[in-house]
Amino acid sequence: DVKVTQSSRYLVKRTGEKVFLECVQDMDHENMFWYRQDPGLGLRLIYFSYDVKMKEKGDIPEGYSVSREKKERFSLILESASTNQTSMYLCASSPSRGMNTEAFFGQGTRLTVV
């Protein structure tokens, strides 16, 4: 089974802290994604990566950065956490076979910034 693992289920951080959310997948997928989930807004794409060291901005990249040094790992970084970044963060991966492949999701990290 494909497994996408996010390092934490729950995190509480203080305003201004630098926050790292880690995601690891074990299926050798080329593509990895970070989404943010908020009630009524669904999932919105923050950043994605289609190869090691490659990254592209999604729909809401402001206040975030990412790192992909190894194929299996994709990190989301909040440079200076703010309360409006309190949300559920979901990581996903998919193989590079075009549009017809579903993405596989991690269990999510619920981040609270106080």
Add this chain to the structure above:
Amino acid sequence: AQKVTQAQTEISVVEKEDVTLDCVYETRDTTYYLFWYKQPPSGELVFLIRRNSFDEQNEISGRYSWNFQKSTSSFNFTITASQVVDSAVYFCALSEAYRAAGNKLTFGGGTRVLVKP
């Protein structure tokens, strides 16, 4: 720009009732894929179905069925004889090709289904 709209934010039914979730999408692409995902209380999104834009056949999988109508840009999902375990948030999504490598998904806002015993 692509857009997916799930007009129903929450639906509450009694067990064994049927429930239909609406999904309307917008895209300028002629080739695209549509997906449904289920998010149970545990949080992880579970893939349910994928449908490409050239295949308008309805599909049935157990108690689940999907009705794709390109003419109305809709991809609706029906749960027949609902069960308590169907309680979850359901997301409709549309994929967009990116450089022929992989896909980005545009999600609707989700519909929370509550099935009461």
